[in-house]
Amino acid sequence: MNDVLVLTGVNEGLKIKLTRIAKGLRQIDVAAAARVDCIDITRLEKGRFVLPARQKRVLAVLGISDDIEEKGNHC
Known part of the structure; x- marks a missing residue:
């Protein structure tokens, strides 16, 4: 069984x-x-901020789409 986590109205850090x-x-x-x-x-x-290559690897481990990365990772 696959679990789905839907998060709306939260910032990228909290989503992670x-x-x-x-x-x-x-x-x-x-x-x-x-x-x-x-x-x-x-x-x-x-x-x-985290270097984009590192951020991408973390998102991949967590199974989070790269839409966070495309929005940018700013302070």
């Missing part, structure tokens, strides 16, 4: 955090799978 939690993953789990530092996960979840 809630998706991670819904999947039962810790920040360290996502960081290891995406080959990034834990600080990158924290920064993304707070809506701060």
Whole structure:
């Protein structure tokens, strides 16, 4: 069974955090799978800048579409 998480009215950082939690993953789990530092996960979840290549790998691990990346990741 596939679970679907629909989030509206939340910022990109919160979307990333809630998706991670819904999947039962810790920040360290996502960081290891995406080959990034834990600080990158924290920064993304707070809506701060992370290098696009790292952001893309995190989104892929979480199964989030790249529409977040296209909107930009600004402070």
